[in-house]
Amino acid sequence: MLKRPSILVLGAGYGGLTTVVNLQKEFGTDAADITLINKNEYHYESTWLHEAAAGTLLPEQVRYDIADVIDTGKVNFVQATVEGIDVDSKKVSTDNGEFTYDYLVIGLGFEGETFGIVANDPSLYEGTIMKQPPTCNFVKAGMINYTRQLASYYGKRGVRANCISPGGYANNQPQPFVDAYCKRAPLGRLLGHEDIKGAAVFLASDASSYVTGHNLMVDGGWTII
Numbered sequence: 001m002l003k004r005p006s007i008l009v010l011g012a013g014y015g016g017l018t019t020v021v022n023l024q025k026e027f028g029t030d031a032a033d034i035t036l037i038n039k040n041e042y043h044y045e046s047t048w049l050h051e052a053a054a055g056t057l058l059p060e061q062v063r064y065d066i067a068d069v070i071d072t073g074k075v076n077f078v079q080a081t082v083e084g085i086d087v088d089s090k091k092v093s094t095d096n097g098e099f100t101y102d103y104l105v106i107g108l109g110f111e112g113e114t115f116g117i118v119a120n121d122p123s124l125y126e127g128t129i130m131k132q133p134p135t136c137n138f139v140k141a142g143m144i145n146y147t148r149q150l151a152s153y154y155g156k157r158g159v160r161a162n163c164i165s166p167g168g169y170a171n172n173q174p175q176p177f178v179d180a181y182c183k184r185a186p187l188g189r190l191l192g193h194e195d196i197k198g199a200a201v202f203l204a205s206d207a208s209s210y211v212t213g214h215n216l217m218v219d220g221g222w223t224i225i
């Protein structure tokens with residue numbers, strides 16, 4: 001008697017879950033050993049994640065339990081994080097043990113890409129409760145244009161108006177944020193108190209007597225990346 005093939009599906013996202021649902025439709029109970037591995041016990045609708053982030057859908061509305069989708073008589077679900085795949089020995093290592101396979105389906109997802117567009121990068125806050133509230137950007141952008149308005153309005157009266165745009169200010173933020181920020185920042189660190197003083201002195205002194213309506217970036221190169 002032939003050995004039943006063992007099919008290992010990694011990831012219960014769109015690809016993995018579709019594969020498993022189709023396999024369980026195609027195969028009878030004894031046709032194959034099918035194992036699905038996913039790090040969460042739920043599937044999330046990645047195309048709706050922005051709705052949950054914006055608060056237009058509740059988190060519970062964009063995800064559902066994997067157990068509600070799979071036929072447990074045909075598919076064995078294992079909650080685990082995949083740590084390595086050894087194709088030569090047909091083994092997958094996870095934080096919940098090692099798995100062998102005859103056929104492997106890898107559906108562990110995508111990597112984010114910004115396509116060079118400068119925009120908020122929420123991954124900076126991963127592993128923390130920090131967020132980027134929209135009001136923060138609104139106020140900062142408004143301040144720059146307000147500075148330009150002040151400069152144009154008061155210039156003829158001998159008043160200059162400039163502003164400083166600091167990068168991330170070191171303020172006891174959680175370590176995952178600090179690590180992610182420093183890894184990305186061209187100068188490799190957060191802004192300190194001393195960093196901003198020179199810029200303020202320059203703008204407030206005659207050394208910048210012909211500078212007005214300017215936004216001086218003191219961001220360690222953050223906005224050039």
Ligand SMILES: Cc1cc2nc3c(=O)[nH]c(=O)nc-3n(C[C@H](O)[C@H](O)[C@H](O)COP(=O)(O)OP(=O)(O)OC[C@H]3O[C@@H](n4cnc5c(N)ncnc54)[C@H](O)[C@@H]3O)c2cc1C
Nearest residue numbers: 011012013014015016038039046047050081082107108109
């Ligand atoms: C906001 C948003 C909107 C989108 N809109 C569209 C659209 O309109 N049209 C379109 O075609 N595409 C869209 N996409 C892209 C689409 O969601 C992805 O292409 C698709 O989800 C990829 O499917 P996947 O099965 O490869 O991975 P995913 O659906 O990401 O699933 C990966 C699964 O693997 C799990 N996993 C990851 N790493 C591990 C690990 N190490 N161990 C165990 N489990 C792991 C994850 O938890 C997840 O369950 C959108 C994406 C986003 C974020």
